[in-house]
Amino acid sequence: MSLAEAEAAVLRTDEPSGLWKDAFDRFKRNPAALVGALLILTFILIAVFAPVIATHDPHAQVGNLSANPEGPGDGHIMGLDKQGRDYFSRVVYGTRLSLLVGLVSVAVGLSLGVLLGSLAGYLGGWVDVVIMRFMDIMLSIPGLLLAIGIVAALGRGLVQIMVAVGIVNVPVFARLLRAAILGQMDSDYVLAGRSVGVGGWRLLGRHILPNSIAPVIVQATLAMATAIIDVAGLSFLGLGPANPSFPEWGKMLADSASRLEQGVHLVFFPGIAIVLSVLGLNLVGDGLREAIDPRLKT
Amino acid sequence: MTQPLLSVRDLEVKFFTRRATIHPVNGISFDLNPGDTLGIVGESGCGKSVSSLALMGILGKTGKVTGGEVIFEERDLLKLSNAQMRSVRGRQIAMIFQDPMTSLNPVLTIGRQITEVLRTHLQMDKEAARKEAATLLDRVGIPSAADRLGDYPHQFSGGMRQRVMIAMAIACHPRVLIADEPTTALDVTIQAQILDLLRSLVAEEEMALVLITHDLGVVAGVCERTNVMYAGRFVETGTTRDLFERPQHPYTLGLLRSVPRLDRPKTARLETIKGSPRDQTQILTGCSFAPRCAYATDESWAETPLLREIAPGHRVACWNPVSTSVPAGSAEQGGHS
Numbered sequence: 001m002s003l004a005e006a007e008a009a010v011l012r013t014d015e016p017s018g019l020w021k022d023a024f025d026r027f028k029r030n031p032a033a034l035v036g037a038l039l040i041l042t043f044i045l046i047a048v049f050a051p052v053i054a055t056h057d058p059h060a061q062v063g064n065l066s067a068n069p070e071g072p073g074d075g076h077i078m079g080l081d082k083q084g085r086d087y088f089s090r091v092v093y094g095t096r097l098s099l100l101v102g103l104v105s106v107a108v109g110l111s112l113g114v115l116l117g118s119l120a121g122y123l124g125g126w127v128d129v130v131i132m133r134f135m136d137i138m139l140s141i142p143g144l145l146l147a148i149g150i151v152a153a154l155g156r157g158l159v160q161i162m163v164a165v166g167i168v169n170v171p172v173f174a175r176l177l178r179a180a181i182l183g184q185m186d187s188d189y190v191l192a193g194r195s196v197g198v199g200g201w202r203l204l205g206r207h208i209l210p211n212s213i214a215p216v217i218v219q220a221t222l223a224m225a226t227a228i229i230d231v232a233g234l235s236f237l238g239l240g241p242a243n244p245s246f247p248e249w250g251k252m253l254a255d256s257a258s259r260l261e262q263g264v265h266l267v268f269f270p271g272i273a274i275v276l277s278v279l280g281l282n283l284v285g286d287g288l289r290e291a292i293d294p295r296l297k298t
Numbered sequence: 299m300t301q302p303l304l305s306v307r308d309l310e311v312k313f314f315t316r317r318a319t320i321h322p323v324n325g326i327s328f329d330l331n332p333g334d335t336l337g338i339v340g341e342s343g344c345g346k347s348v349s350s351l352a353l354m355g356i357l358g359k360t361g362k363v364t365g366g367e368v369i370f371e372e373r374d375l376l377k378l379s380n381a382q383m384r385s386v387r388g389r390q391i392a393m394i395f396q397d398p399m400t401s402l403n404p405v406l407t408i409g410r411q412i413t414e415v416l417r418t419h420l421q422m423d424k425e426a427a428r429k430e431a432a433t434l435l436d437r438v439g440i441p442s443a444a445d446r447l448g449d450y451p452h453q454f455s456g457g458m459r460q461r462v463m464i465a466m467a468i469a470c471h472p473r474v475l476i477a478d479e480p481t482t483a484l485d486v487t488i489q490a491q492i493l494d495l496l497r498s499l500v501a502e503e504e505m506a507l508v509l510i511t512h513d514l515g516v517v518a519g520v521c522e523r524t525n526v527m528y529a530g531r532f533v534e535t536g537t538t539r540d541l542f543e544r545p546q547h548p549y550t551l552g553l554l555r556s557v558p559r560l561d562r563p564k565t566a567r568l569e570t571i572k573g574s575p576r577d578q579t580q581i582l583t584g585c586s587f588a589p590r591c592a593y594a595t596d597e598s599w600a601e602t603p604l605l606r607e608i609a610p611g612h613r614v615a616c617w618n619p620v621s622t623s624v625p626a627g628s629a630e631q632g633g634h635s
Contacts, residue, residue, distance in 0.1 A: 124359065186358075188400040194356045195395070196388030196415045196466055199380065206414070210405045 023214075026291040033287020039280030047095040056086035058093040058247050068262045079265045081256070090247040091269050097241070097248050098277060101162055101231045102224040108166025109227075110220055113173020114213075120174065121181030121212075122204045132178065135171035143168045143226075144233055151239050158241040165230045169223045176219055180212035187211075214292040221285035225278040232274055249274050302329035303370070303506055304391075304474050310365035311345070311352045311530075318579040322348040324530035325366065330474060330506040335497075337521030337538065338510045339553070343575050345530040346510045350476045354393055355383045370474075389419040392467035396479035398459035402451035408435075408462050409447030412469060419470045434465040438495060457488035461495070468499055475500065476508045481516060493520055514557055518542060526550045529575060529586035532605060536612035546614040546621060548593045585617065593618045 027033055046053055055077070056062050063070060063084035071079045078087040120131040138146065150164035184190060185208070193199075193207050232250025234240055240251045249270040256266030311323035322345040330336060338346050351357050353368045353375065368375040375386060387393075395401045403411060412434060413427035422430060428447065435443035438461040451459060460480060467475060477496060481489040497520055500507045509521055517524050517538060524541050526534040526549065534547040545551045552571040573590040585591070588598040597603075597617040605613040608621075 188395055188397055189403045191351075191356060192393075192395055192401040192463070192466075193403065194387065195354055195393040196469075197384045197386070197418055198388075198414065199384045202418075206406070207403050211403065 023288075023291040027287050030287045030290060032283050033291070036280045036283025036285075036287060039276055040284060043095055043099060043277050043280065046092055047099045050092050050096055054086075054089035054092045056089045058085065058089040059245055060085065062086055069266065071263065071265050078269045079263070081252075081263075081266060087265065087269060090252065091249070091273055094247040094249045094252065094270065094273065095277075097158075097246065098228050098231070098274070101158075101165070102227045102277075102281070105162040105165035105227040105231070106169065106220050106224045108163055109169030109223060110173055110216070112167070113170045114177055114209075114216065116170065117174035117177030117216075118181060118204060118209060121178035121185070122208065128178070131174065135174050138168075138171045139175075144230060147230055147234060148237070148239060151234065156239060156241070161231055161234055161239070161241060165227045165234075168230070169227070172219060172223065173216055177212060177216050180215055181208055184208050184211050215289075218285055218289040218292060221281050221288060225281035225285070228274065228278055228281075301369075301372070302331050303334075304330040305369040306349075306353060306366070307369070308366035309349060309352060309368065310363065311348050311357065312362055312364045313360050314362065315360055320578050321581055322361075322530050322578060323352065324581060326525075326527070326530070326532050327366075328525060328532070328535070330508065332473065332504045332506055333500070334506045334523070335500060335521045336506070336508050337517035337524040338508060338527055339512060339514060339517055339524060340527035341512055341553075341575060343578070344527045346512075346527055347478050349527075350393065350478055350508065350510055354387055354391060354476070356387070385419070388415055388467075388472070389470045390472055391474040391476065392470070392472040394460070394463050394467050394475070394477040394480045397483045398456055398463050399483065401463055402459060404451055407448050407450055408454070409449075412447075412462070412466050415466055415469045430469070431465075434469055435462070437499075438462070438465045438468075439491075440465075456484055457492065460484060460488075460492055464492075464495065464499070468503065468505075471503060472505060474506045474508065476510070478510045479512070480509070482511070482513070489516075496520065514542075514553060526553070529578065531586070531615065533587065533616065534612075534614045535605065536609075536614075540609065540612045544609075544612075544621065546608055546612065546619040547587075547616045548591045548618075548620060549587050551620050552590075585615075593620070 055075075061084040063076070063080040065084050066080075066082060069080045069082050069084070070076065073079060076086050076088060078091060081087050081090065116131050116135070120128040141149075147164040147168050150167055151160055154160040154163065190203065190207060193203055198207065231240070231248070232253065235248050235250030236254040236257075238254070240248055240254075252270040253267060253274075256263060260267055306329075307327050308325045309323055309327070310325050313320040313322060322343075324345075326345075326349055328336065338349075340346050348357070348361065352361070352363050355375065355378070357363070363376055366376070370386070370390065375383065378386065402408065409428065409431055412431040413422075413424070416422045416427040416430055417424075431447055432444040435446065440446060440458060440461055451462070454462060464480075475496075480496065481492050484492060493516060496507065496509075499505070507520075509517065511517060521538050523536065524538045525532045526541070526547060528549050534541060534545070534550045541550060542554065545554055549571070552569070555569040556571060558568055571590055583602060584600055585594065585598040585603050588594040591598065593616070595618050601617075603615045603617050605615045607613050608619060
């Protein structure tokens with residue numbers, strides 16, 4: 001057996017792995033990240049199986065209208081709200097909305113951010129200057145304020161809110177990706193790619209982007225958490241989804257905050273739901289960052 | 299005489315930075331025919347790599363070719379559009395880089411990286427490209443090649459990665475292969491293997507090879523002809539044998555003398571070339587090597603010497619070549635050229 005063959009044999013013994021598989025292995029060894037993943041998974045299951053889990057119709061009045069709604073008790077795990085609706089069912093259905101909002105608004109922010117960030121980083125020159133100065137302008141406006149402005153311009157409604165929260169995230173993604181791409185542009189493999197005739201968008205899409213996207217993915221999970229809070233905040237301020245009967249955690253908080261003394265459960269349960277989902281996403285995001293960042297490799 | 303395969307004429311490159319304009323390549327010319335092996339040697343910063351990047355058209359944003367032409371198959375490569383040039387790179391002219399550890403994309407399997415070249419240039423379908431990739435890996439000496447297509451670059455050693463780079467470079471049977479310090483990052487035994495591989499591939503494929511290096515030993519082993527480069531110009535060109543046996547330019551002589559030799563007494567100190575390469579932000583009149591040269595004459599300071607033939611096929615750019623003069627000190631009185 002030649003030296004080369006022996007070497008190859010040794011190398012063959014480890015299973016085929018790549019950047020992503022290594023990252024996944026590191027992620028699995030991180031207990032905090034696993035707890036986060038478990039939390040998110042639970043919320044996803046709750047959202048998917050909401051009709052099964054909910055004990056009542058979230059819109060149906062099952063108890064009495066009351067200024068002092070019933071607390072947790074028989075038949076109603078989380079009690080009733082002021083309209084006499086089963087609060088547990090409303091919190092469960094609220095999961096759907098919050099996760100949807102998190103996903104869609106991050107998808108909006110991510111796609112626009114990736115598009116602008118790669119154009120700026122890859123093309124450079126005046127394209128870079130124009131895009132990034134515009135991003136700076138957006139960053140100079142506080143996120144929630146910007147979102148309020150966009151909702152005011154687009155009108156109220158679920159879609160408008162998700163777009164608004166998404167747009168707030170665009171500059172963050174764009175900046176992050178641009179920086180990562182600039183870091184990759186001078187690498188040897190990009191030069192080598194050019195030297196074999198790969199160029200244009202293909203070089204960007206197949207070679208540069210996959211090597212630059214990791215920090216953006218991490219940011220996306222964190223952004224999902226802020227998106228849930230932002231939407232809850234907008235709802236709290238009365239800019240939530242147009243249909244007031246639709247269960248949304250932030251709206252549920254807002255409706256009951258002024259009457260804390262009449263029903264602590266009305267604030268407690270949606271609050272806890274927001275806290276747990278955001279915590280889960282943050283733990284996953286931090287875990288991903290540690291798993292992907294090669295400098296933290298152990 | 300028939301048209302050479304690749305003909306570089308008076309290639310000139312400048313870098314424009316905010317602080318200064320740098321002149322890394324100041325007019326170099328050479329011809330290549332199929333099967334030629336040309337070495338370009340010089341110390342760091344003399345413009346070797348920049349000239350090769352320039353003729354591949356991948357200089358980057360600050361670098362610009364400011365003069366000359368690169369004629370390949372009756373076309374001036376410097377006048378091609380980006381898209382046209384892309385179809386030449388990798389297809390007609392390919393390149394191998396210094397550092398195999400970073401020259402492969404870490405997130406793609408090597409199979410995908412090789413098939414990408416094949417599919418881009420030869421429009422092969424997936425299956426054919428995969429087969430061809432396995433054949434290529436086999437040719438460059440990677441054991442159980444077909445099984446390794448799914449592996450990532452980090453699963454290969456440095457030498458193996460350089461073999462993969464070579465496989466990518468020769469994938470489309472290019473006419474010209476430029477190897478920029480292909481063995482510098484490898485240890486000596488692997489270096490020899492890679493050079494052997496290059497030599498045999500050049501012979502089999504009838505390619506022309508340009509080997510860029512600072513290592514005279516590498517040139518001696520592989521190249522028929524050698525051009526010595528200093529400060530962006532060729533100062534001496536000729537067959538490798540002539541250059542090594544009868545160096546004419548004081549710089550070539552200095553380079554040869556600064557190679558450690560086994561047949562010298564152990565106590566002898568290694569000779570060096572005094573000074574360091576000149577500041578390239580300006581073009582000076584006179585020979586750019588003059589400040590470091592023991593043979594420099596008044597003429598050297600006054601006017602830039604051009605390459606002239608001193609023996610058949612052996613050209614030197616020097617007012618006072620080694621064989622016609624007496625070194626150091628006495629040179630001032632001589633003044634012959």
